[in-house]
Amino acid sequence: MPRLLRNFDSVPAVRRLGTVVGVWAHPDDEAYLSAGLMAAAVDAGNHVVCVTATRGEHGTSDPARWPPRRLAPARERELYASLAALGVHQHFWLPYEDGCCTTADSAEATRMVQQVLDDVRADTVVTFGPDGMTGHPDHIAVGRWATVAAGRARRRPRLLHAAKTIAWRESHTDLHRRVPVFGPDGPQAVEPSEVAFALRLCGAALDRKMTALIAHASQTADLMKAMGDAAYRGWVADEYFVEAPPDWTAANGDGEGAAAGAREVR
Numbered sequence: 173m174p175r176l177l178r179n180f181d182s183v184p185a186v187r188r189l190g191t192v193v194g195v196w197a198h199p200d201d202e203a204y205l206s207a208g209l210m211a212a213a214v215d216a217g218n219h220v221v222c223v224t225a226t227r228g229e230h231g232t233s234d235p236a237r238w239p240p241r242r243l244a245p246a247r248e249r250e251l252y253a254s255l256a257a258l259g260v261h262q263h264f265w266l267p268y269e270d271g272c273c274t275t276a277d278s279a280e281a282t283r284m285v286q287q288v289l290d291d292v293r294a295d296t297v298v299t300f301g302p303d304g305m306t307g308h309p310d311h312i313a314v315g316r317w318a319t320v321a322a323g324r325a326r327r328r329p330r331l332l333h334a335a336k337t338i339a340w341r342e343s344h345t346d347l348h349r350r351v352p353v354f355g356p357d358g359p360q361a362v363e364p365s366e367v368a369f370a371l372r373l374c375g376a377a378l379d380r381k382m383t384a385l386i387a388h389a390s391q392t393a394d395l396m397k398a399m400g401d402a403a404y405r406g407w408v409a410d411e412y413f414v415e416a417p418p419d420w421t422a423a424n425g426d427g428e429g430a431a432a433g434a435r436e437v438r
């Protein structure tokens with residue numbers, strides 16, 4: 173267990189992450205996968221920045237009541253409230269349509285992410301791994317953009333991919349059967365020895381993550397109800413990250429052209 177959680181609650185380890193930039197696909201991804209990390213980094217005095225590729229405007233089972241023109245601003249507000257609960261005050265939107273990241277111009281998207289990484293002088297980039305956590309195509313595309321951008325960024329930031337461990341997956345097998353967020357087999361998972369950074373939240377730290385998740389009510393309220401409060405709390409308490417090599421192979425590849433700037437909202 174110490175190996176699995178070797179950086180748990182370690183302020184020096186969090187400080188060494190420096191300026192942390194999370195790059196995610198939809199509002200709520202950042203809260204599920206890194207709220208604890210972001211809060212710990214803010215508390216340690218690190219600069220924390222969040223980038224979100226889409227407004228998540230199609231993230232509803234009731235599009236008649238929540239058409240994209242109404243859901244997009246609602247999810248913007250949810251994201252700002254969620255980040256505020258964690259003390260994160262610098263955020264950038266990329267201009268992509270929810271569900272369409274795989275058909276976006278990946279060269280342009282990668283340049284926009286790299287521009288943010290360079291502008292804020294990122295030391296650590298946190299994003300999806302190749303599995304996209306849930307397998308969502310937007311997650312996979314955005315993780316790829318961030319991974320390539322990290323390889324091109326001037327400061328050569330450390331790259332962490334969000335992950336789950338085999339033990340975590342096994343401990344939630346019944347829950348995943350009951351509420352199939354990941355499909356019947358659960359998420360892809362890694363051995364404990366592969367985990368570079370992990371947090372197990374409890375007490376006030378877990379309360380804070382819950383506040384950040386509850387702020388994304390359009391996405392989280394039904395799931396919380398389906399799982400039950402205690403099961404949901406246990407389900408979101410652990411955060412795992414694996415060390416990922418930034419993608420150097422595409423360092424010179426994607427053609428030329430000025431990227432439209434990501435829009436910053438402080």
Ligand SMILES: [Zn+2]
Nearest residue numbers: 197198201308
């Ligand atoms: Zn998502």
